[in-house]
Amino acid sequence: MNAQSPRFSFTSDTVTLKKPDHSKESHFKVYKGAYTSIHQTLDKKAILGNYAQNNGELYFIPILPFQKNNRYTVVYENEVYPFTIDLDASYKHLQITEVYPNSDTLPSNFLKWYIQFSKPISPSKIYDHISLINNSDNTTVDRALLPLETPLLSDDGTLLTLWIEPGRQKRDLGPNERLGEVLIPGESYTLIIDEHLKDRQGISMKMNFKHSFSVSDPDRKKPSITSWKLQLPLANTKDPIILQYQEQLDYGSLQNTLQIVDTSGNRIKGKFIIAANQKNIYFTPLNNWNKNTYTLKCKPIIEDLSGNNLERLFDQDITAKRTPPILELSFSIE
Amino acid sequence: MRKILFTIVLGVLCTPLFANTSLTDGFNIGNPEIGSINAMTFGPESILFIGDSQGAQVVAIDLSTAPTATNEKLNIPDVELLLSELLGADSDQLQIVDMVVNPANQNIYIGAQHSSGKSFLFLVNNNSLEMVPLQSVSYSNTAVSNAIATEAKDRRGRPLRKWAISDIKYANGQVMVSGLSNAEFASTFRSIPFPFTQKQEESSLEIYHAAHGQYETASPIKAFTTTQINNEPHLIASYTCTPLVVFPLSELKSGAHTKGRTVAELGNWNTPLDIIEMEKEGARYILMANTNRALMKIKVADIESFGNSLTTRVAERADTAGVDFINLPFVNVQQLDKLNATEFVFIQREASGKLALKTSSNRWL
Numbered sequence: 001m002n003a004q005s006p007r008f009s010f011t012s013d014t015v016t017l018k019k020p021d022h023s024k025e026s027h028f029k030v031y032k033g034a035y036t037s038i039h040q041t042l043d044k045k046a047i048l049g050n051y052a053q054n055n056g057e058l059y060f061i062p063i064l065p066f067q068k069n070n071r072y073t074v075v076y077e078n079e080v081y082p083f084t085i086d087l088d089a090s091y092k093h094l095q096i097t098e099v100y101p102n103s104d105t106l107p108s109n110f111l112k113w114y115i116q117f118s119k120p121i122s123p124s125k126i127y128d129h130i131s132l133i134n135n136s137d138n139t140t141v142d143r144a145l146l147p148l149e150t151p152l153l154s155d156d157g158t159l160l161t162l163w164i165e166p167g168r169q170k171r172d173l174g175p176n177e178r179l180g181e182v183l184i185p186g187e188s189y190t191l192i193i194d195e196h197l198k199d200r201q202g203i204s205m206k207m208n209f210k211h212s213f214s215v216s217d218p219d220r221k222k223p224s225i226t227s228w229k230l231q232l233p234l235a236n237t238k239d240p241i242i243l244q245y246q247e248q249l250d251y252g253s254l255q256n257t258l259q260i261v262d263t264s265g266n267r268i269k270g271k272f273i274i275a276a277n278q279k280n281i282y283f284t285p286l287n288n289w290n291k292n293t294y295t296l297k298c299k300p301i302i303e304d305l306s307g308n309n310l311e312r313l314f315d316q317d318i319t320a321k322r323t324p325p326i327l328e329l330s331f332s333i334e
Numbered sequence: 335m336r337k338i339l340f341t342i343v344l345g346v347l348c349t350p351l352f353a354n355t356s357l358t359d360g361f362n363i364g365n366p367e368i369g370s371i372n373a374m375t376f377g378p379e380s381i382l383f384i385g386d387s388q389g390a391q392v393v394a395i396d397l398s399t400a401p402t403a404t405n406e407k408l409n410i411p412d413v414e415l416l417l418s419e420l421l422g423a424d425s426d427q428l429q430i431v432d433m434v435v436n437p438a439n440q441n442i443y444i445g446a447q448h449s450s451g452k453s454f455l456f457l458v459n460n461n462s463l464e465m466v467p468l469q470s471v472s473y474s475n476t477a478v479s480n481a482i483a484t485e486a487k488d489r490r491g492r493p494l495r496k497w498a499i500s501d502i503k504y505a506n507g508q509v510m511v512s513g514l515s516n517a518e519f520a521s522t523f524r525s526i527p528f529p530f531t532q533k534q535e536e537s538s539l540e541i542y543h544a545a546h547g548q549y550e551t552a553s554p555i556k557a558f559t560t561t562q563i564n565n566e567p568h569l570i571a572s573y574t575c576t577p578l579v580v581f582p583l584s585e586l587k588s589g590a591h592t593k594g595r596t597v598a599e600l601g602n603w604n605t606p607l608d609i610i611e612m613e614k615e616g617a618r619y620i621l622m623a624n625t626n627r628a629l630m631k632i633k634v635a636d637i638e639s640f641g642n643s644l645t646t647r648v649a650e651r652a653d654t655a656g657v658d659f660i661n662l663p664f665v666n667v668q669q670l671d672k673l674n675a676t677e678f679v680f681i682q683r684e685a686s687g688k689l690a691l692k693t694s695s696n697r698w699l
Contacts, residue, residue, distance in 0.1 A: 032422045047422035048465055062422050063465075064448055072422065122449030123370075124429040147625070149431060149607070150372045150387060150498045152516035157451060161516040200450045202427050252517030301517075 005081045008074050012085045013065045015074050020058040025051060027077050030060055034071035034082040041075055067202045093206045094119055094199040099191075100251035101305060102211070102277045107219040108183045111307040111314070113162045113191065114251045120157030122198040127151070129197040130162065135188040135212065144182045157200065161252060162191075181218075188214040219306040222313060223247055225298055226326055235291040235333045240273075243281040243296070250303040251276040257299035258283075263292060289333045296329045357381060358396045360529050361472045366393040368468055371445035371453035373511075374432045377504035377528065382434070382443065385478075385499035385511055388451065392502065392509055392526060396472040402439045403459035410461050410691040413681060417446055420463060421454070430689070433669035433681055440674055442691075458691065476530040478511060497522060504528065505560040506567060506583070512555035523555055525586060559609040561618070564638050570620060572606040578657075580637060597640050598632070598657050608670040612678060614699040621678065623667040629680075631699065632659045662698050 009016045017028055029046040049062040066072055068087040073080060098116040127147040131140050143165055152161035164182050183189065193209040227246050233239035241260070251274060260268040260283060270285035300311035307314030310325040357379050369388025376382055380398035410416060414425040421428060427449040435442050442458040443466065456463040478497065501512045509526045558571035560583065567583040571594060579594025586592060606622040611634070613619070618634040636657040666683035673679040676696045684690050 030422070032419055045416060045419040045462070048420050063454075064421050064423055064450065064452065067423055067427070070424065120451070122427060123447060123451060124427055124449045148498070148500075148514070149429070150500060150514075152498050152514060154516065155388065159516075198427070198449055202424065202449055250517075255517060 005083075007076070007079060008081055008083070010066075010074075010083050010085060012068070013061060015060040015062075015083075017058040017060070017074075017076055019056065020053075020076075024077060025058060027075070028058060028060060029075045030062065031073045031075065032070070033073060035073040035075075035080060036082070038075060038078065038080055041073065041080075047072075065201075070202075087203065091203065092118070093203065094121065094197070095205065096193065096209045098277070099211050100276045101248050103248055103305075104213050105216050106183065106213050107217065107306050108181055108185045108215050109218040109220070109306040109314070110183060110215075111164055111166065111303075111305065112250070112252075115160045115162060115193065117158045117160070117199075120200045121153070121160065122200055122202065123151050123153055123157070126160065126197065129194045131192050131194075132182070133190045133192060135190055141182060141189070183215045185215050185217050188212060219304060219308065220313060221304075222308050222325070223249060223302065223304040223310060224326065225296075225302075225310065225329055228329065230296075230329070230331050232331060232333060233289055236288050238285055238288055240282040240284040241289075241331075243283070245279050245281075248279060248305050249276065250305060250307075253301055253303040253309070254281065257302050259297050260285075261295050261297060262290075263294075268294065291333060293330055293332045296331070298327045298329075300325050300327060357529055358398070358472060358474075361394070361396050361474045363470060363472050365469045366391075366395070366471065366473045366475050368393055368453060370447060370451065371431055371455060372499040373502040374434045374443065374445050375502045375504055376434055376436050376438075377509075380436050380438045381504075382436070383502055383504055383509055384445070384455075385502040387497065387499045387513075390497070391475050391477050392511060392530075393473055393475040394509075394528065394530065395468070397436060397441070397443075397466075398438070400436075400439075400441060400457070400466070403441050403457055405440065405442065405458060405460075408442075408458070408461065408679065408691070408693050410458070410463075412688045413444075413463075413691050414689045416463055417456075420465070421446075421448060423448055430669060430681060433671055433679070433691075435671045435673050435679060437672070442671075442673070442679055444669075474530050476526055478513075478524060478526070500555070501557045503558060503560055510558070510560070510569070512558055512571070514554045514556075523586070557606045557609050559611060559620070561611050561620070561634060563634065570609060570637075572609065572622075578606070578632075597637050598659060607668060610670055610672050610678065612672055612696055612699055613675070614696045617699075619699050621662075621670065623670040623680065627665075628661040629664040629667050629670070630659045631662055632657055664694070 007018055015030055020028065031041050031044050031046055035041050047062050049060050052059045052061060066085045068085055071082060071084055073082045095118040096115055097118050100114040127145065130145060132144040133139065134141055146163035146165050153159065190210050190212045195205045195208050198204050229244040231242035231244065233241055254274045254276060258272055258281065262268060268285050269287065270283055273282040275282065298310060301309050303309045310327060358381065367389060368384060368386050370386055371384055372387045373385040374382060380396065382395045382397050384393045384395065386393060413430065414428065417428050418425045429447045431445040431447050433442065433444050444456045444458065444463065445453060446456065447453045455466040455468060457466050497513045497515055499511055499513045503510050507528060509528050511524045511526065513522050515522065555571045555573060558569055560567060560569055563580060569581045569583060569586065571579055571581065573579065578598040579596050581592060581594050605625045607625060608623045610621050611618060612621055620632045620634060622630045624630060640657050664680065664682060667680045668683060669681035671679055673693055677693050679691065679693045681689060681691050
């Protein structure tokens with residue numbers, strides 16, 4: 001924090017005025033920007049906030065905390081005092097901790113990434129900081145990602161879903177026919193999230209994030225759970241059952257879409273951990289496994305990386321015959 | 335944006351019977367605890383509906399006692415600068431989420447979001463913005479839960495699946511909400527009876543897009559409005575991928591596998607942001623603000639006479655296909671609403687880079 005004035009003191013959410021003249025409370029204002037005279041503030045709007053008083057001091061509490069490393073000016077009667085709230089030197093900058101999928105090869109009709117951040121990110125203007133580069137000529141792929149005014153962020157603000165422009169991934173739609181698919185088999189690309197992407201305190205990441213991958217042929221097959229391998233725990237333990245799948249599956253679609261039931265159909269309480277990049281799902285029961293038969297039940301909306309789910313293809317050929325999906329796997333614990 | 339046509343018709347029919355009742359009768363004074371303002375629309379009786387993705391709710395707020403703003407010579411040349419000064423934050427930390435007009439008094443409201451995730455409601459008054467406090471208001475709300483049971487939670491106990499509200503409208507006693515899931519490319523469109531009840535009466539439907547009779551895909555609706563087409567109430571919607579489809583409202587039944595009738599593809603990689611309806615000399619027009627195209631005008635009569643292009647390939651005309659539309663000389667319009675019978679209000683990114691709030695008369699119709 002910068003030097004405090006004898007009359008004012010500052011924290012990130014309060015400006016304190018010492019010895020105020022209470023008849024002039026309305027003269028106590030804070031502006032965004034650094035100014036040296038009242039004249040410079042005349043055509044500016046003061047920051048919205050609330051006033052409070054205690055022990056003969058008057059407080060201004062801005063509606064939002066002051067942004068770190070940003071210039072502000074407090075004005076009271078004929079006093080004008082610019083100030084800055086410095087960023088703590090130990091501040092942990094925003095980082096990307098995981099990308100789902102992190103495969104180095106993706107099908108050309110690949111649909112979406114999930115980007116896991118170390119802390120909540122700013123929901124404003126996210127897409128300005130994300131681009132897809134074709135590595136062969138180092139050019140940005142035009143109209144590759146779906147920009148949304150409301151970005152798809154998890155409630156805690158740390159998991160961002162990033163869609164490849166879906167109109168270009170759907171066969172026979174105008175954007176697909178005219179612009180073609182975003183990803184071309186045989187080419188390689190880099191997803192870049194630039195360092196200017198900010199967290200909720202308005203502080204940028206410190207480094208660009210890059211994730212390179214190459215592109216294979218499109219995936220136009222439904223995923224199936226029949227190829228899943230189960231690594232079974234022993235009875236009378238709380239060891240996890242490990243579900244190992246062969247084809248990469250969509251991380252988001254595995255959330256809340258699995259359950260394990262006993263022979264009476266009662267749901268087994270416990271916790272699923274989705275290690276999507278390892279193609280493993282762990283389920284740890286709350287209580288011991290019994291020597292018994294259990295059934296894994298899956299919702300049909302579990303998808304592969306191309307939006308094909310257990311029940312239908314992403315772009316379903318409605319003239320083709322449909323087969324009902326297999327949604328259950330039984331297993332016995334010994 | 336606000337379509338209250340059906341309500342007005344119903345209202346006229348019902349007035350003698352329900353003269354002493356109001357849609358706000360069950361409202362309570364308090365804090366609706368709005369987590370985020372994602373989409374807004376006005377219903378009748380100055381009721382503002384707010385789609386709140388963070389709070390997974392739709393909130394109805396009674397703004398009938400709000401003073402009428404002074405909006406003569408309406409023009410805010412730099413809305414971002416104004417917001418930045420008022421909130422003390424850099425403009426890249428702020429985003430205008432929606433702008434709506436109360437048809438009862440032409441008050442213009444702007445929803446803005448800060449990078450912290452906090453949302454704010456402002457009233458446009460005297461070419462400035464006044465904050466509308468939402469801590470103590472007359473309101474009613476209803477939960478819009480995730481379509482999927484939320485068992486898996488993050489480490490702080492919050493669900494990882496998320497349903498992000500993309501648009502909201504009120505018509506015919508129903509609040510209609512479209513949204514996108516962060517997990518699957520499914521379409522979720524909900525219709526919730528209003529006034530809200532404690533019972534979960536919302537109907538949720540799957541909407542598909544069919545291409546040329548062979549392929550179909552789930553298609554989230556991004557922006558929509560309601561209107562009368564051939565004297566039947568219809569939804570005019572834009573998908574995230576292919577703009578402009580119409581559905582009869584009568585087909586929107588819970589659990590139904592519904593396909594929209596494509597009436598126009600409006601060019602590559604273009605998504606309508608806001609869709610409104612204006613009238614001039616007895617003819618009705620749809621106006622659309624778009625992500626990558628100019629403001630477009632379509633005659634409702636052309637949609638009515640377009641016939642059955644439901645799933646068949648539409649003949650291509652230049653870059654686009656379907657009903658005729660006219661590009662109006664307004665580019666980069668990000669927010670659009672009907673101000674009154676003859677004017678619309680819009681927020682436009684100008685060539686200078688500034689985001690300006692302006693109005694236009696219906697001479698363009």
